[in-house]
Amino acid sequence: MACFLTGLRRIYLSIYNWTVFIGWFQVLFLALKTLKESGHEHVYNAVEKPLLLSQSAAALEILHGLIGLVRSPVSSTLPQVGSRLYLTWGILWSFPEIRTHILVSSLVISWSITEIIRYSFFGMKEAFGFAPSWHLWLRYSSFLVLYPTGISSEVGLIYLALPYIKGSEKYSVRMPNKWNFSVDYFYLAILALGFYVPGSPHLYRYMLAQRKRALSKSKKE
Amino acid sequence: MKVTLVSRSGREVIKGGLELHDSATVADLQEAIHKRTKKFYPSRQRLTLPVPPGSKERPVVLNCKKSLKDYCDGNQNNITVLFKDLGPQVSYRTLFFFEYLGPLILYPIFYYFPVYQFFGYKVERVIHPVQTYALYYWCFHYFKRIMETFFIHRFSHATSPLSNVFRNCAYYWTFGSYIAYYVNHPLYTPVSDLQMKIGFGFGLVCQLANSYCHIILKNLRSPDGSGGYQIPRGFLFNIVTCANYTTEIYQWLGFNIATQTVAGYVFLVVATSIMTNWALAKHRRLKKLFDGKEGRPKYPRRWVILPPFL
Numbered sequence: 001m002a003c004f005l006t007g008l009r010r011i012y013l014s015i016y017n018w019t020v021f022i023g024w025f026q027v028l029f030l031a032l033k034t035l036k037e038s039g040h041e042h043v044y045n046a047v048e049k050p051l052l053l054s055q056s057a058a059a060l061e062i063l064h065g066l067i068g069l070v071r072s073p074v075s076s077t078l079p080q081v082g083s084r085l086y087l088t089w090g091i092l093w094s095f096p097e098i099r100t101h102i103l104v105s106s107l108v109i110s111w112s113i114t115e116i117i118r119y120s121f122f123g124m125k126e127a128f129g130f131a132p133s134w135h136l137w138l139r140y141s142s143f144l145v146l147y148p149t150g151i152s153s154e155v156g157l158i159y160l161a162l163p164y165i166k167g168s169e170k171y172s173v174r175m176p177n178k179w180n181f182s183v184d185y186f187y188l189a190i191l192a193l194g195f196y197v198p199g200s201p202h203l204y205r206y207m208l209a210q211r212k213r214a215l216s217k218s219k220k221e
Numbered sequence: 222m223k224v225t226l227v228s229r230s231g232r233e234v235i236k237g238g239l240e241l242h243d244s245a246t247v248a249d250l251q252e253a254i255h256k257r258t259k260k261f262y263p264s265r266q267r268l269t270l271p272v273p274p275g276s277k278e279r280p281v282v283l284n285c286k287k288s289l290k291d292y293c294d295g296n297q298n299n300i301t302v303l304f305k306d307l308g309p310q311v312s313y314r315t316l317f318f319f320e321y322l323g324p325l326i327l328y329p330i331f332y333y334f335p336v337y338q339f340f341g342y343k344v345e346r347v348i349h350p351v352q353t354y355a356l357y358y359w360c361f362h363y364f365k366r367i368m369e370t371f372f373i374h375r376f377s378h379a380t381s382p383l384s385n386v387f388r389n390c391a392y393y394w395t396f397g398s399y400i401a402y403y404v405n406h407p408l409y410t411p412v413s414d415l416q417m418k419i420g421f422g423f424g425l426v427c428q429l430a431n432s433y434c435h436i437i438l439k440n441l442r443s444p445d446g447s448g449g450y451q452i453p454r455g456f457l458f459n460i461v462t463c464a465n466y467t468t469e470i471y472q473w474l475g476f477n478i479a480t481q482t483v484a485g486y487v488f489l490v491v492a493t494s495i496m497t498n499w500a501l502a503k504h505r506r507l508k509k510l511f512d513g514k515e516g517r518p519k520y521p522r523r524w525v526i527l528p529p530f531l
Contacts, residue, residue: 175408181483182403 009069010126016060017123021116023054028112035105044092044099047108054115055088076206079199084111086192087154094171095164103156110150117142136218140211147207151200158193165189222289224250225301227271234258234304241289243298248285250302264380267305310380317370320389324397325363331401332356346407351417355404355480358421362428362472373435375442377449396488403482410481417479424475430457431468438465450510452520461524462507463500470496470527493527500526 027047034046058081065074087107092099121139124131131139171185222245225238239253251263269280270292283292283302293300330336332352335344403409411417433456441451457464470493477485504525513519525531 175406176410178410178481179483180403180406180409180481 013064013069014123014127016057017119017126020054020057021119021123023050023057024112024115024119026050027054027108028116031105031108031112040102040105041100043105043108051108052088052093055084055111058084083154083192087157090171091157091161091189095161095168097164098157098160101157101160103153103160106149107153107157110146110153114142114146114150133218136214140207140214143204143207143211147200147204151196155193155196158189162186162189222293222298222300224253224289225299226254226304227301228304243290244288246286246288247283247292250283250289251285254304261306262310264310265307267307269303269305271301271303307382309383311383311386312380313374313376313378314370316381316386316389318367319386320393321363321366321370323390323394324401325360325367327394327397328359328401328405329356331398331405337407342407349409349411351411351479352405352409354417354421355476358424358476358479359401362476365428365432369432369435373432373439375439375444377442396484396491400482400484400488403484404480412479412481416481420475420477420479422475424472424479427468427472427475431465431472434458434465434468450507452507452511452518459523461526461528462504463496463526466496466500466526467528497526497531500531 027050030046030050031043034043038046061070061072061077062074062081064070065072065077092104098104117135117138121131121135124135166186171183173181173183175182222241222243223238224241226234228234235254235257239250239257241249241253247268248263250268251266254266255262263285268283270283272278272280280303281292289300332348337346338344412420437453437455437458441453442449453462453464457467461467470489473485473489473492477489504523508520511518511520
């Protein structure tokens with residue numbers, strides 16, 4: 001019975017990882033193709049469908065962690081997936097005015113390269129039981145460049161969206177009302193920007209430590 | 222007797238160990254350690270007996286009142302003690318005082334001062350009676366907490382890590398400001414007079430019941446500060462283990478019925494979940510301690526914190 005469940009888990013995770021891998025591969029391909037042929041203003045429109053699908057699928061990873069299907073702690077997947085979903089749906093999808101900015105290109109390229117490496121790495125481990133050492137190296141080294149480029153793009157895009165957030169009143173609830181409640185999406189965006197200040201160095205340091213552990217462990221083997 | 226003091230990595234904390242007289246108490250050991258390492262005052266030291274490797278048992282913490290001889294089995298003149306630095310400590314009284322001071326001062330600022338102009342609202346506003354009563358209720362609550370901290374509570378540990386000051390103050394001060402902002406808002410919508418009276422009335426009764434619970438808990442412990450656990454009895458403790466948390470939760474419910482803000486209810490939910498965690502741990506500890514064996518009383522069947530749910 002246990003073998004059956006383990007097998008089922010492996011099949012499910014293999015399908016999951018390789019499917020989302022294909023999604024992000026499409027994002028990168030379409031982004032680079034559009035950049036070359038039409039220019040950065042059109043990148044969002046070209047990648048929107050695979051981007052929304054692939055990034056939203058990542059919500060499943062929180063579930064995977066919660067039910068113990070994977071080892072990653074929910075405490076690290078939740079902020080990671082949360083911030084990605086915020087950028088994808090809460091900023092890019094909600095405020096079309098910023099979609100033509102060049103930071104969208106740097107964002108989707110940074111994200112898609114990272115995810116292509118990550119999902120194929122897990123796809124390999126689940127489906128074939130191993131991943132080549134260069135793959136491991138890529139997984140734990142690409143962040144050195146892609147985190148700064150990705151995070152800068154995220155911060156830049158949130159900042160650029162601020163005037164449109166303020167003007168549109170979207171997702172905001174005003175007083176007076178029976179429940180004496182209010183939500184100001186503009187101030188929440190400022191708060192989100194604030195989180196990047198301690199959050200980014202913390203995350204980067206965490207990845208550096210992970211890198212050290214993973215690469216030294218593989219040397220020993 | 223010779224005491225060898227090691228850290229959990231096996232390193233000797235004090236080279237060569239310590240020499241103490243045979244009838245030395247753990248408190249004497251703590252003093253001796255402090256003399257040799259100025260940084261490690263007694264409340265920072267966590268002293269335990271080493272656990273055999275692979276054992277799943279929780280280590281035995283040395284009680285400062287007992288003599289060291291009680292912990293040596295067989296080897297009368299020699300003992301190895303595991304040392305852990307708990308980090309800088311503050312007294313619980315200090316911690317509670319500062320975490321409660323925030324809400325006591327911040328809330329009236331939103332009531333009395335024209336802060337809403339900084340959020341883009343006009344200075345003129347109408348103050349509803351419920352907002353004034355909420356101010357009195359809130360301030361009474363935190364004043365009561367401070368008084369209980371200094372005159373009623375008997376703590377099982379004298380101190381708490383310094384980092385808890387920042388964490389706890391962030392919690393109380395942020396939530397205090399968050400609720401104060403909405404209750405004192407110029408566009409605040411009050412509930413009916415009847416609902417307000419029910420809310421505050423119920424809340425006040427629960428606050429008084431809560432104080433009485435604290436007095437009962439205090440009387441379970443001796444004044445010399447040795448802590449320890451007893452089976453609570455009397456009043457609501459006969460039906461629920463953590464009646465003090467129960468009355469505190471219901472008291473906040475009363476406040477929210479009277480003031481009706483999402484902010485207040487969010488705080489209620491968060492506070493309830495925190496207290497529920499504590500209550501489960503306490504209930505478990507009491508059941509384990511009072512297992513009915515070897516002459517110990519058996520812990521009676523009781524609700525943990527919120528009848529009829531838990």
